[in-house]
Amino acid sequence: MADYGSMRYYPVFLDLQGVSCLVVGGGRVGERKVKTLQACGARLFLISRELTPYLEEEVRQGRLTFLAPDYDERYLKDMFLVIGATDDPVLNRRIGKEAKERGLLCNIADQPADCNFILPSLVVRGDLIIAVSTAGNSPALAKRIRMDLERMYSESYGPYLHLLGELRKEILALHLPQEENQKIFEALVEAPVRTWMEERDFPAFKRLLDRLLSAHARTLSLGEKFRSFFPDPS
Numbered sequence: 001m002a003d004y005g006s007m008r009y010y011p012v013f014l015d016l017q018g019v020s021c022l023v024v025g026g027g028r029v030g031e032r033k034v035k036t037l038q039a040c041g042a043r044l045f046l047i048s049r050e051l052t053p054y055l056e057e058e059v060r061q062g063r064l065t066f067l068a069p070d071y072d073e074r075y076l077k078d079m080f081l082v083i084g085a086t087d088d089p090v091l092n093r094r095i096g097k098e099a100k101e102r103g104l105l106c107n108i109a110d111q112p113a114d115c116n117f118i119l120p121s122l123v124v125r126g127d128l129i130i131a132v133s134t135a136g137n138s139p140a141l142a143k144r145i146r147m148d149l150e151r152m153y154s155e156s157y158g159p160y161l162h163l164l165g166e167l168r169k170e171i172l173a174l175h176l177p178q179e180e181n182q183k184i185f186e187a188l189v190e191a192p193v194r195t196w197m198e199e200r201d202f203p204a205f206k207r208l209l210d211r212l213l214s215a216h217a218r219t220l221s222l223g224e225k226f227r228s229f230f231p232d233p234s
Contacts, residue, residue, distance in 0.1 A: 004147075006164070007135075008135045009118060009130050009133065009135055011120075011131065011133070012221070013129070013131075014038065014040075014070070014081075015121060016040040016041060016042040016081070017040070017041040017082045018041065018042075018043055019042050019081070020042075020043050020045065020078055020080055020081075021037050021041060021042040021044055021045070021079065021080060021081040021082070021083070022044075022045045022047065022067075022075060022079045022081070022082045022083070023037070023044065023045070023047075023082075023083045023085060024046075024048065024071050024082070024083065024084050024085065024091075024092075024095055025047075025048055025083075025084065025085030025086040025087070025088055025109070026046060026049075026050055026051040026052060026055050026126045027048075027052065027085070027086075027087065028030030028050025028052060029085040029109050030048060030052075030053045030055070030083075030085040030086075031054055031055055031146075033063065033083045033085055033107075033109070034055060034058070036052075036119075037083075038058075038063070043063075043065075044063075044064045044068050044151050045065045045066075045067050046059065046064055046065065046066065046067065046077070046084070046197065047066075047067050047068050047069070047070070047071050047075060048069065048082075049069045049070065050064060055225045067074040067233075069096060069146040070092075073098045076098060076099055076102055076104060078105065079099075079104055080105065081104065081106070081107075081118065082095065082099040082104050082105070082106045082107075082113075083106075083107045083108075083109070083143050084096055084099075084106070084107070084114070084149075085109045085110065088150070089111065091112065092108045092109070092111055092114060093108070093109035093114050094117060095108065095114075096111070097114070098165070099115055103182065105117055105144065107119055107190070116232075118133065118135070118136055120132050120133040120142065121133070121139070121142040121143055121145070121146040122146070123146055123149045123150050123153060124155055125154075125157040125161070126157065126158025126159065126161055126162060127158070127162065127165065128153065128157050128158065128161045130146075130149055130153065132145045132149070134196070149226050151184050153227045155195065156194055156198055157194070159196060159197065159229065160194040162229075163193070163197065163226060163229045164188065164189070164225065165190060165194075167186075168185065170185055170225065171196065171213075174213075175233060184212050184213070187206075187208075187212055188212070189230075193205060195228070197230060200231060200232060201230065202227055202229075202230035202231050204225075205226070205230060209226075
């Protein structure tokens with residue numbers, strides 16, 4: 001079992017699909033927070049005296065609900081998560097205090113003492129999400145590590161993970177023993193499948209699948225089902 005030592009923050013990934021979230025602040029920082037929450041499918045509400053052109057358009061299109069120009073505690077009602085991103089530290093601190101008093105998740109930009117969670121630096125490759133945090137000690141270092149990871153994990157990891165996920169569903173449907181499933185999944189990860197995808201080498205992938213599932217009648221049809229992940233060069 002891994003020894004995690006002493007951690008200040010508990011790392012967690014939240015499902016925010018359709019969940020009510022409030023952003024207070026409509027500048028560049030607020031816009032970044034909104035975009036991240038939008039990517040997660042949150043139901044978004046905004047309070048700000050001024051809005052960036054992007055936020056203005058999102059409000060106009062109905063993808064973002066504008067509540068008011070000025071913050072008031074009553075707007076915290078029915079929210080699950082609150083982000084304070086104004087240029088007023090005193091107001092941000094008030095938002096954090098009142099949100100935490102209501103038991104809400106709260107992040108205040110650049111004021112970790114007023115938060116009950118902080119936002120990591122992210123590398124996103126489809127469903128692959130790598131989060132980097134320095135517990136607020138050095139956002140610059142977190143950014144540097146994120147940039148290193150972006151070079152290490154290219155955009156190709158998105159479709160690669162998608163393929164692995166679809167394979168997992170199909171293999172589990174064969175109802176093999178758990179130990180056999182584990183061996184197959186590990187072999188798929190150890191093999192250069194991602195390289196074969198980049199090189200459009202479907203035959204190599206098919207041979208691997210045939211070998212791993214040679215004892216099962218569905219091998220041929222299962223392999224052909226994933227040909228679309230290896231499109232012929234145009």
